[in-house]
Amino acid sequence: RKEVEQDPGPFNVPEGATVAFNCTYSNSASQSFFWYRQDCRKEPKLLMSVYSSGNEDGRFTAQLNRASQYISLLIRDSKLSDSATYLCVVKAGGFKTIFGAGTRLFVKA
Amino acid sequence: GAGVSQSPSNKVTEKGKDVELRCDPISGHTALYWYRQSLGQGLEFLIYFQGNSAPDKSGLPSDRFSAERTGGSVSTLTIQRTQQEDSAVYLCASSLEGLAGGIRDTQYFGPGTRLTVL
Numbered sequence: 001r002k003e004v005e006q007d008p009g010p011f012n013v014p015e016g017a018t019v020a021f022n023c024t025y026s027n028s029a030s031q032s033f034f035w036y037r038q039d040c041r042k043e044p045k046l047l048m049s050v051y052s053s054g055n056e057d058g059r060f061t062a063q064l065n066r067a068s069q070y071i072s073l074l075i076r077d078s079k080l081s082d083s084a085t086y087l088c089v090v091k092a093g094g095f096k097t098i099f100g101a102g103t104r105l106f107v108k109a
Numbered sequence: 110g111a112g113v114s115q116s117p118s119n120k121v122t123e124k125g126k127d128v129e130l131r132c133d134p135i136s137g138h139t140a141l142y143w144y145r146q147s148l149g150q151g152l153e154f155l156i157y158f159q160g161n162s163a164p165d166k167s168g169l170p171s172d173r174f175s176a177e178r179t180g181g182s183v184s185t186l187t188i189q190r191t192q193q194e195d196s197a198v199y200l201c202a203s204s205l206e207g208l209a210g211g212i213r214d215t216q217y218f219g220p221g222t223r224l225t226v227l
Contacts, residue, residue: 032214043200043218044152087151091214095164097142101151 001026004090006100013107017078021103023088024070032091033064035073037084038102044087047073078107111135113219115201121225122191130186130222134203141184142202142216143176152200158184191226198223
């Protein structure tokens with residue numbers, strides 16, 4: 001079993017749609033969680049950290065469920081510019097950082 | 110301020126040659142990470158530096174790979190006797206701290222070095 005698993009997609013959604021991604025992690029000692037986005041042939045960029053109480057940043061909402069060991073990302077009112085690969089990132093209290101393989105999102109007009 | 114920079118941006122080499130990749134982290138960032146991303150794949154963690162020390166080198170794919178960091182700043186990743194399977198994008202990231210968690214642990218990536226081994 002991979003340490004961090006994501007549905008690779010692709011998710012094809014129309015503009016304005018709401019889309020949700022889940023990510024599961026295997027190490028129960030994981031302490032830090034992030035969502036990054038990566039555009040084609042570009043470096044990953046931080047989208048948002050994920051906090052235990054859940055957090056929101058504009059159209060983006062991240063949630064953490066420690067009991068079930070998954071994190072989620074909800075995107076509301078999708079824009080064309082949201083098309084990218086979304087990477088789930090987990091750290092287990094040390095330095096080793098595990099990236100999921102990513103979920104591809106295509107937002108179409 | 111300036112972000113993470115990497116050089117070269119592209120490197121084409123012949124099988125069996127040695128290559129050296131460079132990373133300049135954001136000033137003041139104590140933690141530095143190296144990753145590898147093959148075409149269409151996720152990021153593979155290679156090594157982490159806290160200051161000049163690398164606590165765990167087990168992520169390096171083989172003993173042909175080595176990395177160092179000097180002065181708590183610039184890092185170099187060296188691949189000896191390159192093989193075709195080494196072809197990938199090598200990404201470097203830095204963060205304020207490596208173990209704190211939260212915002213101080215946020216990693217900022219450089220643009221990567223695209224390595225092609227012929």
